[in-house]
Amino acid sequence: MNRSWYAPRRLLSYLLVAGIAVTALFPLAWMAMSGFKSQTEVLRSPFQFFPDVWRVENYRLILADPAFVRAMAITFAGAVIFTIASLVVNSTAAYAFARLEFAGKRLWWIVCITPMFIPAMAILLTSFVVVSKLGMLDTLAVLIVPGVASSAQMFFLRQFYLNMPAAVEEAALIDGATRWQIFLRIFVPQSLGPYVVVGIGSFLAYWNSYVWPVLVVSNPDLTQIMQYLATFRSSRGNDWGMLMAGSTLAALPTIVLVLIFQRYIVNGVRLAGLK
Amino acid sequence: MLDTSTQPAGQVTQVTGPSRRTRRRGPKVTDQVPRHLRAHLTAYLMIAPMVVLLGIFVIWPLVYAFYLSFFEMSFYKDAKFVGFDFYQYVLTDPDFYASLWVGLKLAVMVVPTVLVLALLLASFIATLSKRLAAFMKTTVYVPAVVSSVVAAIIFVFIYQDEGVANWFIGLFGHGPVAWLNTAATALPAVAIPAIWLGFGVSTLIMLAGILDIPESYFESARLDGANFWQRTRYITIPSLRNVILFLLVTGLTLTIQEFQLPLVMTNGGPVSATNTPNLYIFNSFRDGTPYATSYSLTAALLLFVVIGTISIIIFRVVSSEKSSDA
Numbered sequence: 092m093n094r095s096w097y098a099p100r101r102l103l104s105y106l107l108v109a110g111i112a113v114t115a116l117f118p119l120a121w122m123a124m125s126g127f128k129s130q131t132e133v134l135r136s137p138f139q140f141f142p143d144v145w146r147v148e149n150y151r152l153i154l155a156d157p158a159f160v161r162a163m164a165i166t167f168a169g170a171v172i173f174t175i176a177s178l179v180v181n182s183t184a185a186y187a188f189a190r191l192e193f194a195g196k197r198l199w200w201i202v203c204i205t206p207m208f209i210p211a212m213a214i215l216l217t218s219f220v221v222v223s224k225l226g227m228l229d230t231l232a233v234l235i236v237p238g239v240a241s242s243a244q245m246f247f248l249r250q251f252y253l254n255m256p257a258a259v260e261e262a263a264l265i266d267g268a269t270r271w272q273i274f275l276r277i278f279v280p281q282s283l284g285p286y287v288v289v290g291i292g293s294f295l296a297y298w299n300s301y302v303w304p305v306l307v308v309s310n311p312d313l314t315q316i317m318q319y320l321a322t323f324r325s326s327r328g329n330d331w332g333m334l335m336a337g338s339t340l341a342a343l344p345t346i347v348l349v350l351i352f353q354r355y356i357v358n359g360v361r362l363a364g365l366k
Numbered sequence: 367m368l369d370t371s372t373q374p375a376g377q378v379t380q381v382t383g384p385s386r387r388t389r390r391r392g393p394k395v396t397d398q399v400p401r402h403l404r405a406h407l408t409a410y411l412m413i414a415p416m417v418v419l420l421g422i423f424v425i426w427p428l429v430y431a432f433y434l435s436f437f438e439m440s441f442y443k444d445a446k447f448v449g450f451d452f453y454q455y456v457l458t459d460p461d462f463y464a465s466l467w468v469g470l471k472l473a474v475m476v477v478p479t480v481l482v483l484a485l486l487l488a489s490f491i492a493t494l495s496k497r498l499a500a501f502m503k504t505t506v507y508v509p510a511v512v513s514s515v516v517a518a519i520i521f522v523f524i525y526q527d528e529g530v531a532n533w534f535i536g537l538f539g540h541g542p543v544a545w546l547n548t549a550a551t552a553l554p555a556v557a558i559p560a561i562w563l564g565f566g567v568s569t570l571i572m573l574a575g576i577l578d579i580p581e582s583y584f585e586s587a588r589l590d591g592a593n594f595w596q597r598t599r600y601i602t603i604p605s606l607r608n609v610i611l612f613l614l615v616t617g618l619t620l621t622i623q624e625f626q627l628p629l630v631m632t633n634g635g636p637v638s639a640t641n642t643p644n645l646y647i648f649n650s651f652r653d654g655t656p657y658a659t660s661y662s663l664t665a666a667l668l669l670f671v672v673i674g675t676i677s678i679i680i681f682r683v684v685s686s687e688k689s690s691d692a
Contacts, residue, residue, distance in 0.1 A: 112505045118520045134528040184416035193409035206424040212644045213670045217427035240419035270408045299513030317515040345511045353504040
């Protein structure tokens with residue numbers, strides 16, 4: 092291939108990559124930068140990306156707000172419990188539907204898969220009635236339990252389990268292993284990749300949720316991080332520097348999570364196989 | 367039961383049952399249960415948490431919503447059966463249609479933009495070296511994990527009078543625009559963060575589709591002298607038909623239901639310009655107007671039907687197009 096033609100082409104693609112990356116990440120970078128700016132600088136009109144002086148004042152102030160720290164901590168704890176519970180519930184059901192035969196399997200399958208097609212809004216209001224009748228309002232449980240079972244995640248894990256070779260399982264059965272042993276010792280260790288994919292999905296769903304916490308939690312001790320940010324904006328909306336610092340810190344765990352596990356996520360899209 | 371005798375899994379358990387039992391220290395309760403039922407028991411234990419949770423928190427609320435939509439609910443009186451009255455109220459309410467229209471306009475702004483952007487980006491990423499491609503995949507995915515509350519806050523900030531958006535149009539000699547407070551600009555201003563949040567996942571899904579197209583198709587097209595646009599038009603798009611259809615339908619249904627962005631950015635205003643159907647339903651429930659509960663429930667159920675119908679129509683249209691192509 093003609094080199095002189097090829098080289099500028101490669102340069103062009105580097106430029107394109109840089110351009111796209113800058114555009115895609117600009118809003119986040121802008122948010123983080125604004126957190127470092129002073130009150131007068133944060134809305135200054137001649138556009139200036141970097142602060143004149145890097146101030147950590149806004150970050151320090153938001154971290155000094157006990158309500159912010161509590162919201163971050165309780166949301167993080169909730170998200171971790173939620174993620175683990177989701178993995179347990181959805182993957183055991185996925186295993187049963189992929190690998191076991193039992194009476195009424197089709198019926199139970201329909202029960203478990205239909206919710207995938209029910210939009211959240213259609214049941215948001217009656218879910219609220221149900222949890223209030225169960226006396227769950229204003230508890231950590233109401234933030235965690237109702238969302239743990241997820242048809243979409245179960246479906247995703249089942250697809251993966253359907254593709255696992257049958258030979259290993261049959262050998263284990265002949266050796267006298269129970270289904271639970273097979274599941275825990277063979278299937279779970281093999282599912283690390285899919286677990287990372289659905290686990291991150293659960294974590295993000297919990298961490299980013301806003302409407303459900305607003306509806307079911309009024310106790311300030313249980314305020315979730317997105318709830319905190321939205322309240323901060325409506326009550327102290329002019330303090331953009333501090334709000335941007337808080338939003339940056341609130342977005343950080345999800346971004347870090349993605350950077351750590353990016354390899355799995357990108358492969359996960361192919362695992363999910365649309366065909 | 368009939369199905370146990372025909373299931374290979376049940377037979378395997380029967381064969382291995384005795385050896386399993388000899389390894390146990392003492393008789394267990396489950397040993398008294400017939401072996402073929404024990405296999406069912408394991409399965410039931412495994413699906414039980416899922417079934418119970420979905421039953422209580424998804425299926426029951428849906429059934430309950432459907433049931434309640436036939437009653438007039440109020441804080442002061444007992445619920446009264448009113449049949450299809452609320453369906454009639456919702457279906458004759460201009461505000462409901464206005465909100466549907468807003469949702470549709472938002473979808474028209476967001477979905478095609480995301481699809482084109484994702485197609486171009488994915489085609490581009492497919493040509494990159496492994497390393498650059500990995501970098502790009504992560505880059506485009508990062509905005510997708512940001513919560514819509516954070517996105518809403520960032521963009522409200524960007525749309526401030528002294529914000530970046532006004533600085534940018536100022537370069538072209540335009541005065542500041544009150545993006546979120548002007549009816550004409552508010553919805554496009556909400557669409558932009560929606561596009562920003564949505565394009566990453568679509569790009570990755572399209573990329574997965576493109577990587578599954580045999581490389582030889584592109585090579586022979588290149589030999590025939592087809593340029594990038596021709597290759598996209600005649601190879602990429604037809605091969606990705608199902609992926610594009612999937613993204614189109616999920617994109618449309620999700621965007622029509624968007625409501626956290628307008629809730630945080632504008633709360634539906636100005637003059638309902640960003641009042642998407644779900645936001646309209648959510649606010650009419652929260653406002654606590656008389657009979658708000660029944661009204662909101664019914665509207666939510668009807669929206670579910672509308673969106674389901676749209677998806678079915680799109681699938682029909684596209685599949686008939688496919689058959690006429692052949």
